[in-house]
Amino acid sequence: MLTLDQIRAFVAVAEELHFGRAADRLRMTQPPLSRHIQKLERSIGVTLLERDNRRVVLTDAGRGFLEDARRMLSLVDTAGDRARRIAKGAAGTVRLGFTAVSAISMLGTILRRLTEQLPEIDVILHERVTAGQVDGILRGELDLGLARPPFDIATLDSRVVFREPLCAVVPLGHPLAALGRPLAPDDFDGLPVISYNPVQSRYFHELTIRFLTNAHPRIEQQVHQILTAALLVAAGRGVALAPASARSLGIDGIVFCDLVRGGGDPLDEGDGVAGKPVELHVIWDRGSTNPALWRVLELLPDPGRDDARTVSPDTESGLDRNPPSS
Template sequence: MDLVQHLRYFLAVAEELHFGRAARRLHMSQPPLSQRIQRLERQLGVRLFDRSPREVTLTEAGRLLLPQARELLLRADAVLGLAERVDTATAAVLRAALPPELEGSTVAAVLGGFRERRPRTTLELREIPSAAQQESLTRRQLDVGVLHLPCDLSQLALGPVVHRPLGVLLPAADPLAALPEVLLADLRHDLVVFPRAAAPARFDDIIDTCARHGYHPATVHEVDGRSFTIGLVLAGTAVAFDTAAGQHHPDVVWRPLAGQPLAERMAVAWPRERHHADVGAFADTVARVLGPGTAPAPRPLPHTRPSSDFLAPPYGARHE
């Protein structure tokens, strides 16, 4: 058991005296938090909290542990800070990742923008899906990444969220291509989308949003590759979602979705407990390339929005 991490869970619950609020503070769901507190109690051989339907209170053992836990965590943070300063003095490589869907011009702009800010740091930039990035960041095989939201951020710090509305790709000959905007409910085509394994929560949000807005594709093609996606759209039986900045085929038309029910949301993320000295420069570069705003200094946000906040309300009729 990672005692330091479990003491962080204990401290959050002890200060909030509410498992739900503590879970939100830790960027995790409540059941895993409860399980980890129970595991800590089993490890220590004492009960730390009295739980009732109305309140959570510290036991005598919990009250005795609280100041000790605070002191131990302060010392642990000091050790991590020392290790970070040693790394900063020697590290000249930033291991970073971008999701595969980004346009080539965006990748080039990130590389160029970071080089201007940190000319002495080598940026090892890789193309990795969001789910694989999360695992690599947690295992510290990556220093920083750009993740599609929503996703599990329980062990990561998050930069500003960049919002890019999604439209629909249609064959130029499709009657819907003549409209200025398209309702999801108007679509009768199959859907081409990225593989669910690449970003499960985002995939499910897209399918659920389509269903709530009246679009129920008979077949969902999970495709890893822009060229194959465009080929299926050109065949005339399928559509795909993309941003307006996407690199499209001359015979494919991009149309906005009425009410903007779908959006691509991305954010720079890095390991919460310890970050590379150049994470801030990378986050600032990505924020400037992908959207407005300036990235904050590397630190965890108070909480992230649930996936329901990423969705616009349903639109049942077109507005002329």
Template sequence: MELKQLASFVAVADRLSFVRAAEALHLSQPALSAQIHQLEQDLGVRLLERNRRVVKLTDAGAVFLLEARDLLARAQAAGDRARKAAQGEIGRLRIAFVFSAALEVVPQIVADFRNQHPGVRLDLVNLRTVNQVQGLLDGSLDIGFLRLPTTHPQLNITIIHSEPFAAILPPGHRLAAEAHFALEMLRDEAFVSYGREWAPGYFDATMRMCAQAGFSPHVVQETSEMYTAIALTAVGVGVAIVPRSVLLAHSHKVEVRQLPESLGVSEIGVATRAAEPSKLVQAFVDLARSHRSQEDAVL
């Protein structure tokens, strides 16, 4: 049973005339008759009663007409959806982000993309950088907002956000009121750090900052989440270096000292598979890049 046979049957059933149906379908009458005959052979039932003067539906034909219309409509809808998916108008995107990206970066990009692509389903999940890389490589994710520096030969990564670092100290720390605070003043402090296991590039970057300041930090506690680092700092476990934006959502009281951008900046990138062919993914990345452009213009 083929779609063209269904279309031919519906055309005859609507007009109850092989002549008029053949004209509407731009077919010869013998070709149309052959299609209807083959359809009846495939189904094993007679759909139309016809003679020289009259064409009418059998009981089986009347029932089959409803089903044929439905099948043709669904085939048309499937084709429409396939074309829209190819153009990036509908579909599904699986997107992961590090916690800090959820504060300043991801929400507006997601909101703007939903406004532009209302037919696209967005699945959002909070994942650490190393887990995002794995998800992109194994195909369980389409897009990742991850902490930089991160590189992989099978990924395309574009910087879309950068911000200064801040040093955070326990409440009442002796350096909190220091008029000319500098990172090297923390050389003798215990450090809480976002662990290398979860964001190796970020960990190495903060270690380099300390090395540039002339010391190697004494890390007493690593954590997989930056807000946990803030909480541990608040109760006196140690000091920490974090991107400025993570302080926006914390509820713990800590002392904050801004660090100069000359020491480095914290960056977030949007990552996709290097061989990603999807127009939908590309549309999302293009939007994310435009947000970076707007951010640069403001700065």
């Protein structure tokens, strides 16, 4: 078995090429230093140093071993400091889940902040819908998620990190796009609408249904992803509702229109449907023992101390407390 004492002894002798100077450097006498070298050579099974009464010379094997020995000692010297930094959350790994549209609105901002302020934290990205993120956090596969409410609040905590208005997505040249004004629910009466899956994409399904409550549209398709809805709109299959950040998807053949409530009031950053904004939450396991997670949470955007506190999603989002959405 190699020991650190043997490795330190070898490095000192290899660098000094003199047992006396190496012993002084290590603050020990020569006999135990010689025994360290002998035990090291027996453990490895090769001669590392050629020595006689006049000189000490490294063998070819000794020169190769010296490079590795220095790396080992350097690792030992830094391992303790790294362990302390990990324990404080200044280093380590965070596995982050995100959806496609959350990547547009927030992922770049978060990654830039982490690179600048916590460069020793490695972020491993996983693209998943909200249901997949919740499952990943509960299974210990993810530390953090960028997801839409509602969530199972038995073990998960959440905080709002981004709010934006809801918009209409219509084909280029569509009569709605030609109106030149924000659209109200009545404008969608009788039109084909691309909606969202009520289970896998429940959040946007309910936003769509609530906005169109007093209209009589035709639900043509139910999809899982906002990107899919926008692509179907571009193909002329109907119109859809989506968060404003979906404008950045850069899809040709579609136009985004602002929305207003039935009374004519616009929906802006503070309003989604029925007075609630389209929200993006960060979610995590409140029982997590990963110190890096808590440091990352400190750096996440906070749209308002009162509004962005950790809350129960059913009260903050206005949606019922039920299985997660995408």
